[in-house]
Amino acid sequence: MFDDFFIRALVAGIGIAFVAGPLGCFVVWRRLSYFGDTLAHSALLGVTIAYSLEFNIAVSIFLISSAIALILIQLQKKTNLPSDALLGLLAHSSLAVGLVVIGFLTFIRFDIMGLLFGDILAVNKKDLVTIWVGGALILLVLRLIWKPLFASTVNYELAQAEGLNPDRAKAIFTILLAAIIAISIKLVGVLLITGMLIIPTAMARNLSDNPQKMVIFAIIGGLLSVFIGLFSSLEFNTPSGPSIIAAALVLFIFSLLKVKQTIQLKN
């Protein structure tokens, strides 16, 4: 059954949507979308290192993204630059270094478009295992840190005062972000992974009045985006990443209708 490339892409997309929903909610709640972008951009460097050292791609991306996250935390402590400037600095320099390294690796043929925007043909059986096992692990860890992470998202001091450990939860969450980027890069691509995290979540916000509902709607939105996106990618021969994200955008636009209704009801 997994011999068909389209089925493989679909199964991969479903796995990613289940993980992206809950993680995406925290990215939006904690205002981390630029942070997600920075980690994703650094993933390209991870890919090139994996190729040149003949190393596992997902593991390499995961390590590089985690390292970039650590560097960011250090820079935030040691410089007076604002966070958005530091994020931009790290995002673009790691993307640039990644592309420069690709330029040097002339002996390997790179599908740059595939790396940046995802490739429906690129997902193999091994990737499916990585996505589903990795995804299950990510969700399990997120479940374990949910309470302190959520409480500190609402109010950091309150969470700390009442005995939860917000700093540890935050550090673990950063690692989870690096991990989802590592497992979803082949299908969605470096430039659009953050879109997969935040656009279904933004749609879900318009439809929910409580956090659990928002997580569930974000997963449903992600699943629908994957289905619509991959089928149109097959139909119109478009890259998979942009097709999925465009589908998510359409869903988001529909969700705005609901917001308009609630606002009218309030008046």
Next chain:
Amino acid sequence: MSIENNILVKLNNVGFQQNQKWLVKGVSLQVEKGKIVTLIGPNGSGKSTTAKIALGLFKNIEGQVEKFTNNIGYVPQKISIDWTLPLRVRDFMLLTDNLTEDVIDEALSLTGVINLKDKSLGNLSGGEFQRVLLARAISKKPELLVLDEPVQGVDFTGEIALYELIKEISEKLNCGILLISHDLHTVMSATDHVVCLNGHVCCSGSPKEVAKNSEYKALFGEQAAQTLSIYEHKHDHIHTNDGDIKKN
């Protein structure tokens, strides 16, 4: 838990500085089981900072904090809920602890906001929100409650009722309460021990003693003290801008 003397938290000569300025310095106090300690003082006198030191929210403090409980309920002075996070009152009640519906209902009923249980937190008025904050803090039946201006924005009759409730809670749960208020009048009847802060401990004692104290009057004006006291003394020191204290 330090059983012999019922102490829940003890601050020993603590201080905290930020950007080379002391926010508070040389504060010692302790909160015991079943007792209410009230911190009063003008704006910027370090009341919230002292409470946060007691809660262990700052690293790099001077002095020692000894905590004998981890079951703490906290009502922060300021809390803003981001609109990107949809949160109902019932979700907020479960923030740091897993409570049953009955426990949530009981706490919300005590503070008079059970009708708001399914409302979105963003749609509450200031006073309603304070009542929800208080309900959340007491719902987990804490051993130590830290309440930073818990009745701000609550109407006058509600304010008195809530202070009575706080007193009731301290008796019922036998928990210690560290209460921050800017108004000694309204907390008078509810408090056992008052600490008057202005960057350091200006004076402390029972509410009556503090009201009579010259430093209290110097801080809050004759008017504030008059209804409580007829005695007069001289303020024996002045506060400079960098937080130092000069004797006259």
